Amino acid sequence: MRLPLQCLLLGSLLLSLNAVAAKPADNAATADASVITEHQVKINGDTVRYRAVAGETQLSDDKEQPWAGIYSVSYFRTDIRPSEYRPVTFVFNGGPGSASVWLHLGLYGPKRIEVPGDAKDDGAAPFRLIDNTHSMLDVSDLVFIDPVGTGYSRAMGEYQGKDFWGVKEDARVLAEFVRVWLNEHDRWNSPKYLAGESYGTARAAALVNQLQGGWTDIAVNGVMLISSILDFSHARYQPGNHQPYIGYLPTMAATAFYHGKVSAADNAMGLEAFVEASRQFALNDYALALLAGSRLDPKQYQAVRKQLARFTGLDEAYLDRVNLRVSGPRFSKQLLRAQDLTVGRLDSRYTGKDYDAGGEYADNDPSGYGIDAAYTAAINHYLRGELGVTTSRRFNVLSGDVYSNWNWEMDNGQPKYVNVAPYLGKAQRENSDFRIFVANGYFDLATPFFATENTIADNGIDAKRVEMQYYPSGHMMYVEPQSLAKLADDLRRFYQSAEE
Template structure:
């Protein structure tokens, strides 16, 4: 969850503050200065707390061992043979991160051929509480579907749809998020950026494979939202720099080329792709809320296919003409757009045929005084300002976030027995995320918006057995489902490799698992993919 949209603003929206972020110190922070300088000491030490449990998935009981712990990772260029200076403590020591994970190992399953699935959310800077407590962990929190979840007590149940039946699971919190921490000199610069983040995750995975003797296990990545470009760049990094091939990559709520983001495309005139790829999701939302002029078509998917054809055909052609588009043609396009957006032709014309997602979410149900969700447009809530141009909050985030945070804090401390004296941070305070990225073979960072499609193409070409599963929700405006499909259509790989890519979509939003029937389908699709039946 939480794709980049003004990182600082979102951090504030979820209650992160500098005071809260400072509450957890590196392990030496409380020592007197003379003690800290007496001997070279690491800023963090690995931790590990084991527990046991069981869950029934598809009628079969699975006994498992759970490990909640941390591994210490370092930024690029760190030498593991170097000795820290005796007086290098706190912000003067070289930067390092303590990355928190929760791993679930099925008892009685030989580790040699047992698949292992590394799971992470996005942000950037998000904890992995969403996928852990909503989708794949052995326990999940139950939230209201399409409406605000009532306050505590929240209901936490055994997750009959956990993929623990087909793979061991490792949930990883990004540096600075969840129970992960960063410390040392220039720590933010060392970990908060596209390539810095990928390096940290690669370091973590290699350490994990060594620690738990899983180097010969089938290996999969599962990333959501910003976790999708991370997964793609991470696969390329592991394969190219570390000679670690993967068996498969699963991408939920896909965005691999950042200039497609539809939050504020008005600041990049001339790039009309965000409007094109968002339109089918607008159509899905208009259909769901019964705002299609002239009446809602009977079935969703044929309506979406119609919207996709219009988006990449007449609509795209009209946008390309720009100011040269004749008035009669402009009027005709506005009237057709009204069918897919539920907005009036007059409003669409005032917007120059270009409606960003904030406008759409705010204005679709304006006559009822409601704003629809950004991450899941099935959700709606009262508009904060009846005269605002764009949505001022996300009704889906406010509807479920408390349930996830509360449930995980209780589960981590009471069941996993981890977190005493530590604050759980939903998001890291990433500040200015370094958006520069160096694709394989480029030699240096490429100017402009980052695009990891070259990373995926490189990885598939150099590992032609790699399979990719693209997943999405029809009601997601943060990463519209057609955005991922459109981008994958432009992946520069030969035809023979395109068959390694499969697609699954659900009648849900960004977090498809927030819809229970979609959660069940997600389990089955992931299980089939891991078993080699994903294409």
Template sequence: MSKWSRSVGSLVAAAVLTSTVLMASAEDKKSDKKDEKVVVSGTPADKDAAIVQDSTTEGSVTLAAGGTVNYRAVAGTLTVGATDQQDATLGLDGKLLPDSGEKAPDKDKPEDAPATARIFYTAYFKKDANGENRPVTFLYNGGPGSATMWLHMGSFGPRRVITTDTEHDAAAPYKIVNNTYTLLDVSDLVFIDAPGTGFSRIFGKDKEKAFWGTDPDAHAFERFIRRFLTKYDRWNSPKYLFGESYGTPRSAVLSADLQNIDLNGIVLLSAILSFDNSIDGPVLNPGVDQAYALGLPTFAATAYYHHKLPTQPAALEPFLAEVEKFALGEYMTALLQGSDLTDAQKQAMAEKLHGYTGLPVAYLLKANLRVSGGMFSKELQTDQDTTTGRLDSRYKGPDIDPLSESADYDPQSNAISSAYMTAINAYMRNELKFGKDWTYKPGAYMDSDFQWDLRHQAPGGPPIGSGEGGTNVMPDLAYTMKSNPKTKVFLAGGYYDLATPYFEGKYEMHHLPIPQKLQANISYHYYQAGHMIYVNDNILHQFHDDLATFIKSTESAH
């Protein structure tokens, strides 16, 4: 997930977005670790910020489809500079190159040194494979300001933490198991913690401004990827970006930043590229009503799941097709009329919305037909003093404040965060042999000085601060697709995601400023799950198969 997902309400209030939580772990040594062999080279990370040793281990994992993957895991760091010019003076170890012509910073005044980011990553390489030409996928969560423990310990790594779908499990010990749905069968994997999150750290003068913002963040990832390709001799590998939540706008900007590096594919999980479309805070953006329409199908799916509709449809997906048509048709037309909508028209629209959401007609009228995600989460099951989940609306929990207007917390986040936080900490230290005595930060947003600069300069657009409107990185993805017409996009999402509603992602793809023929390069994959579709075992299995097919079909794109 990402912080975006947890507190987008407050972030969007300042013009921000969605997706982070926390984690957990424990092991059944007899059954869960039977495939694992660990061989350590090097030493765990030193406490001294200037000395970091990578840790290499080996393991194997049995696949659901049969067979075994033997792999090498590297937990390590790469240091990047805050600017291209500065970055070019640094070696892979983060130290000044002998011929850089630059003066080493004063050791007694490290705060005056140029800003750098020491980015932590875990890379998994299939052994006995043609590494130079084997696909490599870069994965990251969002936030903004979230570590990548969610994707790392929940989706396609060789190990994952088990949580009970739609339930809040008992406290530790949690169970970390071999991941039979790992994507290592088709691609090497690199999980990256954003600067200032996980084990990644930022240093130097104005370090927060240098890395915490839409554009600085993407530039840091771009420099990291170039350094990684050099360190591991992977320049000729098929390359994929995989971002979740705020990781999707990062992927859009990053793809355009990677000049002279054509991507085989871009995976957007729980996407949002134009922040005006967020259902978290449209009330703070009056006059821009489409967020309400784009969130309506997720409201309908949630009401369907909890049996809150006045008439229960026979099946979910045909029902959602009907709601999507209504949302962009009658509903959007009504919203665009604003105060010109007559009382009779408003009454009729409220009654139709009641049929699709289960919300009372009187409530819909009082809300002026405009309900945010937080309002919906609070109101849908308010008769039972129950709050509906945000990241995954199948989850539910007791109201914190029965009288509040919007949800006070996210039951899904609370249900799984402890398990994932425990898992990443135990796994890193006990199995990957990295991070002894270090603090793993689930997110930079926990820092008192955390602020994210949402300003963005699109390719060919006006300088930062000169443009008008909300942050929108759709032009960046369009630029990438037009620059390399062979690039394929895999859009994935959950029907029960109130953080980044699935219909919003679909809407944005259909409105990319690209030639019509390039729309064929986008594939759509939706699942009966929430923001983190992989928490459900059956859906993780299907997600793996869909994504493996995508990679196999695009690794030889020419």
């Protein structure tokens, strides 16, 4: 049921008393009005009634001038007595340059877009937007945040998008949004969680540091990192940097296993055992071989090359030509070259056909164009239909402008290899309740799970307060039904374990 706008002024859930402009310009000084709607959904077998608040929160700079308009959708459970102890989770995606649509309509929110779970293309509309029986709304109120330049969020007043596009800049504005949201909804004493995917995991770490790094401390109970990347040295292929070759190898092994490019004996081991064998090879013989470089003994070289062929499914002649160093993009093109297919980056279960089957790199990511049409249609249909949003502005699902103009420089002088993982170690040391959940897809060639394991093993992070889970899917592991069900159960236990 949609409530009339006049009723908003009487409710405690109003996002901003100044949200009165119906159709402001892109850099207007006033925010879009909020819309409140009432709904219900069955989650985990129980009927959950909830209120949705969709609208723009106007933030001001230190001179009380318009700074940014952050668009969000907040969900509040209404069929239980309100309690200050009910958790609230702030959810965002990554990119940088992505709106929160993926986690919103794929995992956490009360509605879910249904896409093929068997790595097939999503085709064209109509798509099915269904009740999400796995939503986290039964255990936590939810706030889906679109950073500036994504969704409907924007710079305001004299500010431009580039003023917000950077590791530090992004964390600073989102921290202010969290503070304002807690004020407006009287939730300062609620348990607070952050959930991010992909670059959103780096955003979560930077945001934790921004929130609880000073005397005006907003303590965070935990972060949920979906397809994590915190230390970007693990993802930047550059001469002399061995980290990506080591970190990506077990994902390549999982991919080769999935596509039937391993021996019968290795196939009989099963996915997890084969992946574990590749971990041990990557961490020991392969890492030592890369470090040795031209000093590697010819017999050792041959032994490593043979094992590398075993785990990647690539022939030894090719591995010779690339000097035992297979990048993710090259692997995506090479593994199924004989079949004129390329495998996906976000999810290597997907395959696609390129214009030039003999080329060096893929035309596009089949696991990206395999789901993007469904999510784009779903978020626009959902916001304008069920939630009653009326703005005429374009909803930016993924902005190339944000990504290409992103400022990677950090306070510790790391313009090339950003590493926000130490922020999580610091958060643990300074907050005894701070916990970390990490979800990993075996077939994720964008943020590989072994690189995440290597990051967590370093950077001053206490592994005893980190829960690592794995799923037979890719970057958006929730598109696969069994992975979605397991991930939802794992997240629900993560919330509930804080109460024990």
